[in-house]
Amino acid sequence: MKLWKKLTIVLVSVFGLSAATTETVRADTHTDFINRMSQPVLKVSRQNHLYGSVMMAQAALESNWGTSELSLNAHNYFGVKGNYDGHSVTMSTAEANPGGSMYNTLAQFKVYPSAQASLRDYAKVLRGGTTWNPFLYEGAWRENASSYMTATNIVAENYATDKNYASKLNKIILDYDLHDRLDRTSANSTDADTSTRLTPGVDYDSYDGTATVKPGTIKFYNGVPTASDKAKVVRTKQLANKQVKVTARGIVTKDQTIWYQVKSGSVTGWIQITDILGLKNH
The missing domain is CATH 1.10.530.10 (Lysozyme)
Structure with a gap:
């Protein structure tokens, strides 16, 4: 076999292997990201x-x-x-001007x-x-x-x-x-x-805790309510003076009203902070 043919075969093999290796590394990186997230x-x-x-x-x-x-x-x-929570980092980023042209500028980005x-x-x-x-x-x-x-x-x-x-x-x-x-x-x-309805304009966060429901009449909702919502019909006597699991918190951004999602047996709903006692975050 002539030298140039041998050289061609070697080069094709090397570059082909390199491309395949790069593709494998990329696929592994993507799969690792998905598994991790x-x-x-x-x-x-x-x-x-x-x-x-x-x-x-x-x-x-x-x-x-x-x-x-x-x-x-x-x-x-x-x-x-x-x-x-007050944490940010300044980095360069590409932005578009009104004409659609791109330019680089510095901006603050959230640090989590x-x-x-x-x-x-x-x-x-x-x-x-x-x-x-x-x-x-x-x-x-x-x-x-x-x-x-x-x-x-x-x-x-x-x-x-x-x-x-x-x-x-x-x-x-x-x-x-x-x-x-x-x-x-x-x-x-x-x-x-x-199982849960989320309301726009509410800042939600998960919560792992317990509380005791106040005795008497309480308002119990499927989600953090809007002004037009009616209270969910529940037998509140089942919950009065009873310790319940608290699974989430919602703060209405407009007036900073605080609500908690509570669960007791098969009953799950949202009640205002004023209707619970002894709130503890575990």
């Missing part, structure tokens, strides 16, 4: 009635599969600006203590919208979106300027089977997407 995504998406597949795909896209400086050093997986804190904070954006429109993302809520593709369209329309944003999210979901892995497993009667 699955439990936090499942928990937060269930609590907030959101599609876990969309949350995972967006975290992957925004953080470059957990390799971005912001995700590595600040647990910020969605590029959220501002500060979190954990990946789950980043997911919870992002979920609050999707559930609570903005100060001028708390229903901005309501089309992406599981009770309103008939499929994850409906949700990605709503998120893309309001979250990103990239015209291909929805298709990028959908491709990640399809390539890694995220719908079966994160959506179907969270659609059962024990999850928040079927």
Whole structure:
């Protein structure tokens, strides 16, 4: 065999092996990211009635599969600006001017203590919208979106300027089977997407504690109520003077009214802080 033929075979083999190795490393990085984030995504998406597949795909896209400086050093997986409990980091970011041209500028980004804190904070954006429109993302809520593709369209329309944003999210979901892995497993009667109604304009947080329900008449709701909500009909005598498990807290941002989700046996609902005694966080 001539020398140039041998050399050609060697080069093709080397470059082919290199490309295959790169593809394998990339696939492993993506799989590792999904495995690492699955439990936090499942928990937060269930609590907030959101599609876990969309949350995972967006975290992957925004953080470059957990390799971005912001995700590595600040647990910020969605590029959220501002500060979190007073913590932030200043980094360079690309912005678009009114004419559509891109330029680099410095901006403050939130620094989170954990990946789950980043997911919870992002979920609050999707559930609570903005100060001028708390229903901005309501089309992406599981009770309103008939499929994850409906949700990605709503998120893309309001979250990103990239015209291909929805298709990028959908491709990640399809390539890694995220719908079966994160959506179907969270659609059962024990999850928040079927047992709890979330109200826009309420700052939610998980809570692990106990309390005692006051005696007498209390108002008991399916969710943190709006002005038009009527109290859920329950036999309050079952709960009076009884210790209950406290699973979540909701603060109405407009008037700072505090509500707690309590559970006793098969009875679950929201009551105002003034209707419980001896609240303890475990």
